[in-house]
Amino acid sequence: MNNDYIDFLAHFGIGGAHPGGFPLTKRLFDSFDISSSASLLDIGCGTGQTAAFLWEKYGCNITAVDKHPLMVEKAKNRFKKNNSSIHVVTGDAEQLAFPTDSFDLIVSESVISFNDVPKTSQELSRVLKDGGQLLAIEMTTNQPLTEELQNQIEQLYGITKVFNQEEWVEEFTQAGFQSVTLLEAPSDLEINDVNDLQPSENLNEKWYDIWDDHTLLMAQANMPLSYRIFLCEK
Numbered sequence: 001m002n003n004d005y006i007d008f009l010a011h012f013g014i015g016g017a018h019p020g021g022f023p024l025t026k027r028l029f030d031s032f033d034i035s036s037s038a039s040l041l042d043i044g045c046g047t048g049q050t051a052a053f054l055w056e057k058y059g060c061n062i063t064a065v066d067k068h069p070l071m072v073e074k075a076k077n078r079f080k081k082n083n084s085s086i087h088v089v090t091g092d093a094e095q096l097a098f099p100t101d102s103f104d105l106i107v108s109e110s111v112i113s114f115n116d117v118p119k120t121s122q123e124l125s126r127v128l129k130d131g132g133q134l135l136a137i138e139m140t141t142n143q144p145l146t147e148e149l150q151n152q153i154e155q156l157y158g159i160t161k162v163f164n165q166e167e168w169v170e171e172f173t174q175a176g177f178q179s180v181t182l183l184e185a186p187s188d189l190e191i192n193d194v195n196d197l198q199p200s201e202n203l204n205e206k207w208y209d210i211w212d213d214h215t216l217l218m219a220q221a222n223m224p225l226s227y228r229i230f231l232c233e234k
């Protein structure tokens, strides 16, 4: 994977690196009842904050997958420290090494946008059991982007197209999901401060610059970027 933004997240070891962050994750799972025999996939698990939380909360069978070797290493460190028995593997969401119909629930927090969206959605649908659910938090745009903003997003995040809500629903439907429900983000969500870090030694100046660029971009006035939470049932 050649994506400086993902490299930046991996080098700082930033947990909860999705819109709404870990506060949103915790709130979303307030309303999920997951049995301890369920099999769950955290795709693009990053440093494993969500997987560790879900393991503690539900004690179910969790597989955490990421494509970035440093993310996988940092997730492994976290799980070892927490004594979480989570199966961690390096893998590619566009082409997973799991059989068809493997998982009851897939959690994907800000991952699909960084990939070929139809291919990744189809692959997640394939490895999900019939009746299983995909919970996906993804970046959306509320209006067509100016060419300037699209270029900035592509340059910073390597994302070539930001989908609007309807386009996401269409992609998930095309990928074989029977229903796509939009979940409301809680209106009283805590501010998502970055407070879960596993920094590498000797952090390069370049990673600090990317963090600044990200902060500046998100602080732009009238920013049309937002996010949606999709619950897709196969």
Ligand SMILES: C[S@@+](CC[C@H](N)C(=O)[O-])C[C@H]1O[C@@H](n2cnc3c(N)ncnc32)[C@H](O)[C@@H]1O
Pocket: 006, 009, 014, 015, 016, 017, 018, 043, 044, 045, 046, 047, 065, 066, 067, 068, 071, 091, 092, 093, 094, 108, 109, 110, 111, 114, 115
């Ligand atoms: C924005 S980060 C989110 C990380 C984590 N889900 C979180 O919320 O903290 C995106 C993550 O997805 C991983 N990722 C992106 N594309 C992937 C792919 N095709 N297969 C597996 N992991 C991928 C990246 O390496 C990175 O860890």
